[in-house]
Amino acid sequence: MEEKIMYVSMKEMLWHAHTHRYAVMAINCVNMEQAKAIIESAEEEHSPVIINISPRQLKAHGYGYIMVPMIQALAKRASVPIAFNLDHGANFEDITQALQWDFSSVMIDASSYEFEENIRRTSMIASLAHGMGKSCEAELGHVGLAANADGQNVDYFTNVAQAQEFVERTHCDCLAVAIGTAHGAYPKGMIPQLDFERLKQLKEALNMPLVLHGGSGAGEENIRKAVACGINKINVCTDLMKHAKEALIKTLADEPDIEYMELNMAVEEAMKDFIKDYMRMIGSSQQYIFEQHDGPELD
Template sequence: MRIVPFTEMLNHARVHKYAVPALNVSNMETVQAITTAAELENSPLIVQLYHADLDYAGIDYMTALTKVAAKKSTVPISLSLDHGNSYEQAINCIDGGFTGVMIDLSSDDFEENISITKKVVSYAHMRGVSVEAELGKIFDANSDISVRNSGLTDPDMAEEFAKRTNIDALAVSIGTAHGIYSSKPKIDFDLVEKIVNKVNIPIVVHGGSNTPDEDIIEIVRLGVAKINIGTDLVLAYNEGLLEAFSESGKNIPLKTAMGIARDRVIEVARHKIRLLRTFAE
């Protein structure tokens, strides 16, 4: 298969009551790990590259790696920018072969967010590329819970934003956060349900790492179509490397150490994907 836009897979997920995993990568081994996990679980997949990792991983390298993985895969695979913070960055990824981009201007004024997002959508849709945007503020998980829940998404504004921008998916703030929580997250499930029912496009939840399994399952049950996971994969990868070096020392062959790290990511990714397919029809 070739890498594809994520619009169709998210719409399919909405209808068939599951969520598509959007898993962050930064090198060859993480691409191999998550695409293997998706294949084993028979799940569509969005391979994501966080905006701050673009310079390290390289747009061209990540596009090539994902294309190779998709060619060998029997499940749909998309390649998307995660939390793109400018029009120029999104355009560079589109021109570089990404099939999806996220433009995150949620910290900007509402009208400014709409204005720039519309420009990204116009450029992307002319080239068959999907667009996700964000409304509401998703904080770091080490923030106090009162801070984490201070930027929750307003359902009416979400509906207006989706209609005016013509985006393909909307990331919302419902109480999850990025990273490792300083205290158990307080998810506003009523808000999730209101947004899903009010906004007529797929809804995305970020902060899938370190969120309790039962909360992830409930978010999926309420109709969220895409869940982002990054930190848990980083932790799994690093734990694999630590295990490899602690057992064999610094003279361990690089492919052996990286292979152990890759296997740990596969395990975690498969577990997460199973959660997202709990209610799949």
């Protein structure tokens, strides 16, 4: 029996999500406990999953030469697709290093540049990634910072006509669109207003996997509706980090004498609860159905 390789690029899993109208979590991860929580959750939910890491996280804590072999080892034992993606790669050096480390996917974020420069940079990275069997995510429009209220700046939103030209010229595999979300934590009590009509127009015009950045704090109603309108990848960082921190604080308060290893295990279990609930919410649970001897098959 041919061994199924589950360390994959994002391309195939996101096209399945696009075809079957659900979304895949892309979860930022900087250590072993997070990696285990993410992959074990995916296994238990029969769901594909994307592990994200940003250049800043790579340099500060989750070094690529450690993270890649660890995630590959965990993915080798998995029976659902696992991708490892460089999130918001802006510098050529960061992206090429990620590809050399054997990330399975990269994002080129040139959204802060003028349209033609974004196309030039994205085309170059897409060609490089495809030549190595990897997938490439790009961004058009600009998903800024929640603290600056960037998500409500309509000037940053993705233009539908530009998006068509951008995809045709760059050959990116999926596109992050700006429809009203922003990165980081929103001001207390704020739920962003999303431009769902624009999202529907983008989906119809592009007919490809679309990505929502800044999903943390957007609210369950917004997330569910975004998936229904065509989002196929949702980046989750702030919400999971916050959940893990709160679980750590509560565990220490309840059990002040807990050993360090048991503390890590408790936080890992709490992260799994959050991830599995999110997978059910966005429809990726049960998308990879198992047969006893042949491994997972797409339904």
